[in-house]
Amino acid sequence: xxxxxxxxxxxIKTRGQQVTLSCSPISGHRSVSWYQxxxxxxxxxxxxxxxxxxxxxxxxxxxFSGRQFSNSRSEMNVSTLELGDSALYLxxxxxxxxxxxxxxxxxxxxxxx
Amino acid sequence: QxxxxxxxxxxxxxxxxxxxxxxxxxxxxxxSFFWYRQYSGKSPELIMFIYSNGDKEDGRFTAQLNKASxxxxxxxxxxxxxxxxxxxxxxxxQGGKLIFGQGTELSVKP
Numbered sequence: 427x428x429x430x431x432x433x434x435x436x437x438i439k440t441r442g443q444q445v446t447l448s449c450s451p452i453s454g455h456r457s458v459s460w461y462q463x464x465x466x467x468x469x470x471x472x473x474x475x476x477x478x479x480x481x482x483x484x485x486x487x488x489x490f491s492g493r494q495f496s497n498s499r500s501e502m503n504v505s506t507l508e509l510g511d512s513a514l515y516l517x518x519x520x521x522x523x524x525x526x527x528x529x530x531x532x533x534x535x536x537x538x539x
Numbered sequence: 540q541x542x543x544x545x546x547x548x549x550x551x552x553x554x555x556x557x558x559x560x561x562x563x564x565x566x567x568x569x570x571s572f573f574w575y576r577q578y579s580g581k582s583p584e585l586i587m588f589i590y591s592n593g594d595k596e597d598g599r600f601t602a603q604l605n606k607a608s609x610x611x612x613x614x615x616x617x618x619x620x621x622x623x624x625x626x627x628x629x630x631x632x633q634g635g636k637l638i639f640g641q642g643t644e645l646s647v648k649p
Contacts, residue, residue, distance in 0.1 A: 457635050468642065469583070469627065474635035482636040516582055520635065527573045527629075528637065530582040 428452065430519050430531035438537045444505040447534045451498050451519030457481075458500040459528060460492060463514040472515075475500055476522075507538045542566060543630050545640035553648050558615040560643050562628030565609065572604055573629040573637065574613045576622075583627055587613065618647045 431450040439445050451458050459482075460472040471484040475494035492502045498519075504511055514535050518528035545562050552558045560574075571590050575583035589595045589602040589611070601614040611630075615622055625642040632638070 459635050459637070461637075461639075469629075469639040471636050471638065476635065482634045484636070527585040527588045528635075529585065530575075533582050 430517055430529055432515075432517050432531035432534050434534060435532065436535045436537075438539060439507050441507055441509060441538055443507050444503065445507060445536060447502045447504075447515055447517075447536075449500045449502070449517030449519075449531060451500070451517075452529060455519035455521050455529075456498055457520040457522060457528075458494055458498065459518045459520075460500070460502050461516045461518065462486075463516055463533070464512075469516070472502065504536075509538050512536060512538045541640075542638045543628055543640040545626075545628050545643045547641055548644040549646050550643055551646045551648060552618050554618060554620060556618050556647075558618045558622065558645055558647070560613040560615070560626050560628075560645065562611045562613075562640055563609055564611070564628075564630045564638075566630070566632045566638075567606075567609065569609075569630045569632040571631045572602070572611045573631070574600075574602060574611075575627040575629060575639075577625045577627055577642065579624075586626075615645075618645075620647050620649050623647050 457476045459474040474482040494500045514533045516533045518530045573588045574586045577583045587602045599616045603612045627642045628640040629637040
């Protein structure tokens with residue numbers, strides 16, 4: 427059974443650019459969440475999508491956005507990148523929500539220079 | 540007050556001992572509780588989840604929940620060097636949103 431797949435694994439962008447990260451959940455999982463992990467702030471919730479609808483949103487600026495497609499794949503977009511956006515971005519999927527917890531992907535390491 | 544609090548550690552235990560990891564949370568409406576393990580450079584891996592007060596055992600791991608005290612713990616029996624990692628407590632009170640603690644670094648010495 428394939429796990430949660432995130433692409434790309436590593437990304438280097440320049441301040442002011444935008445970036446799109448991709449996440450393919452485990453087959454049959456309809457809920458996809460995104461998290462940002464930094465040494466100082468730890469794991470912080472960005473948003474959750476379920477059946478193509480954003481169900482929950484964290485406290486991040488509007489530069490952070492996402493979407494989910496009909497096949498449950500999800501993308502996250504960050505516009506006007508700032509140095510502080512450098513982080514590990516983790517995607518996690520679950521069949522319906524948090525009933526049995528989320529399975530995380532390997533993450534995308536974003537470096538903004 | 541942080542929503543989910545954990546001692547950052549490092550917590551150091553000898554091989555074969557019991558490691559006890561603790562977590563407190565602030566929202567009394569929290570419904571489900573999770574423990575994740577994260578090795579350095581890797582993504583979090585779900586170890587256990589618990590919903591009801593009391594103990595839940597899975598192999599060498601036992602999760603304990605006390606909703607009245609807003610307290611969750613994870614016991615690791617017969618600790619092994621391979622258990623050395625950061626342990627993250629996560630709490631759910633709103634749909635698919637997990638609130639994570641900062642994590643406790645565990646070091647098991649041979």
